[in-house]
Amino acid sequence: MAPSSVLCILLGLLMWPEPGTASLPLVMDSVIRVLAELEQKLPGTQVNESASAWLLSAQNSGPLHPLHHLLLQAPSLKVTKLDPPPLSPELRDLAEEVARHEIQAGREYGVVLAPDGSTVAVKPLLAGLTAGLQVRRGLALTLPLESQASPPDAGATSPGPTGASPDIPLRMPDARDSFLAITLAADLGLDFLQSPRNQSLPGLGTEGCWDQLSAPQEFTLLDPKASGLTMAFLNGALDGALLADYLSTVPEPRPPLSRLLSEYYGAGVAEDPKFRSNFRRQKGAALTSAPSLAQLVLGTLVLLQNVEPGPPQLHNISQDHLAQVAAQAAKEFVEAFLGCPAIHPRCRWEAAPYRGNPAPLKLPLGFLYVHHTFEPALPCTTFKRCAADMRSMQRFHQGERHWSDIGYSFVVGSDGYVYEGRGWHWVGAHTFGYNSHGFGVAIVGDFSKTLPSKEVLRTVSHVLPSCAVRAGLLRGDYGVLGHRQLVRTTECPGDALFLQLRTWPHFSE
Template sequence: VVEMVEALESTDAGFAGTVPELARALGGCSTPGCRAVLGEPPRVPPAPPTLTRGQWLLFTQLLRHDAAAPERGAVLAPDGSTVTLGPLFAGVEVGLKRAAGWPTPTSEPPVDPLYAVTVAEALGTSFLLARGADGNRTTLGPGGCWDDVDNPQNYTLLGPPSPIPDAVANGAMDGVLLGAQLAREPIPLADLLRGYYGTGNGTEMGRPPSSYRRRDFGALTGAGKLEEEVAAMLRVLRVLPPTQELLEDVGPEEVVAIACQAAREFTEVYVECPAIVPRCMWGARPYRGTPKPLTLPLGSVYIHHTFIPSVPCRTFPACARAMRAMQRFHQDTRRWDDIGYSFVVGSDGYLYQGRGWHWVGAHTKGYNSKGYGVGYVGDFSATLPDPDTIALVRDGLLPCAVRTGRLHHNYTLHGHRQLGHTDCPGNSLFQEIETWRGFE
């Protein structure tokens, strides 16, 4: 995608507008709200001479909006996250227009165009459609899986679709962040995308800015801003002919209630909880036999280090390799049914699903059904994980598990060494977790 953007930005691309305007011409932001904010899409130009026929075909396919299949148009980013391009380019277009002195379009009530075209319309519409559906309609998610992470062709959702699958949420958050960045400091789009998503080789610390999207979106958006923008967008949709009917029996108080619920749930799922890479994305083998279900909420968490691999993994490919190696060792050498940990912590900004929230693990002998086993990739006998990697569990996973009813609010936290003959999780990491909430 970055190569195509670079080719389109070159002077002989044969298209007068910006790349995001081309994306909108192809259908990347064609909803009623998007048209109200950014105007009618430009006409689709002929194929640009700087793209091959195959590249142009791919670009048009990625941006063709299909309300019935919102996951289409998704791409796999180097950090292992999946991103839908429509809301990303819409946010970038607003940022470029603002940098060029664009007079903000007037609407009643006023909306922030950056949020309107990326997240507010989709979020408001999703929760509006779920109203009166007796909880039978999915409002957020799900995640999905690529057929081959080395050569991704087909992306399949892991459950019933909503208007905001995870890939759309990622694209929307990235659109807000990159749009805001461009409004302050316009740079060529290919350079911006390369800097934000990385190249797959890892930056100095291994983590591209995209792996911080949840934290950065939360910091930029702040409490109340998302709710305010969803409510404003619903009021705009009320007067637009294509969406009037959807809102004709929704009173002002209900608009506020829908916006409040939508913003709260989006924030809980995509800002306050950390992203967890599903088994299919790291290439897990199947569980051997039948998993035993856990009885939730659990009362404990057990912290481990993997020891082997001894080096922290700092990129998605390295962490996925580490997961496969540990699962092979646990299944083939230890003769366990599966990888032992409930979750594994990479130093790439992501948690990796082992046995997950619902299956009994094989991490802390005698205690596997009582708590979650969380393993940090690396040997932390003499060194600590990065501060961000520590925070991923302490400030992310654990509060999220309590909020979502998977962990008791008065849970206890232990290092593996307290419950068995082992040095795990290493002296340095053990001293660190002694300061965490719930440690006993």
């Protein structure tokens, strides 16, 4: 069976108007089960690819996204009506539960927990996959996005005045831009138009907590006033664009979607350990740039401004103003999301409560203190192992050393993630006598004789501190020190890692 046909039918099921209560846990493996059952039960080896076009235009799912409407105008697509295929009741309930992405009373719906510990919105993920399946090898989807304004330099500190130019169509240079238009650009532009960002934390998007990790059913946002640009939405949108790019170029026969998602949220697509959800941000950085994304966001905003009924926040907004919004939105996404590390919040690794009252830090701080955990001695390479290591360290720090909490501000695993300890705002217990002067960042493992991976070293030496400086949490002239430089009774962070620290630009003697 054609993967596109299976996905299109799944999209139809996920667009039913009234979500139900899923009996299956809201995890990515449950979504993969839906795909696998569809791939097994649908008859024949080919189903008309226009099924995806019909499902995207289904009116019972509410107003059609204008960009989806444009895709449906392609002369190569023929809309065909299909009846929903048979699914087991529990899978049908799951489809209802993730029918749409929305936020109500601080809860986020339409999201699932992935094996890497990240939360993913299903709808933008499937939209990207659908777009990728509609693109033939070497053929880009071109959307007629037109504007009389040019976005200012997306890399500038603040958008400046824009000059008008002749009526020049903003065409997608390749399929990659089409995928980002489908999954991200419109939502990104509208959100920044409504509420310009003033980041108080590194990164873009609000995280949340599941009611339980073993069989999650409810996801509550840490910020009850969060916009639609949650971490789950951004993860789903980026995953959709990355997998669409892969599907648009991989030779026929394309892999079954159940297998593709199993690989992407598992060990890696086509056995590539770097092409998996753990490293979506690093992979996404090669997918776009701030200038090209700004042009794309501007084009989608202008397009939405000229459809009826369009978003009300676009009424009577000049294209020059839209260009400034597009530049800011693109810059924030590239720098504050793609350019920052993914940080799992405390609830994700099931941290025990803090004992007592934490003392606040006086920000910005001037130092970054680097540690290795020593015990656990081995680097953790999966979410399950890293989360268990975090709980083990917290039990030791609270039970044996009688500290209020795990001592480190952050802990870096070898699974592509940073784990929140005391975090950005509370005094830790990592560097005796200096806890209030700097953030304590530990790398899981014993690095007396060996070094962490290049990705981990880059996270600690550049990515994490750069994002902290950008957010005003760390001074621009901050210093990096090894634990041993301030506490003479320890060899932490290990001889091999300490020699590496001495080569970093911010290292302080």
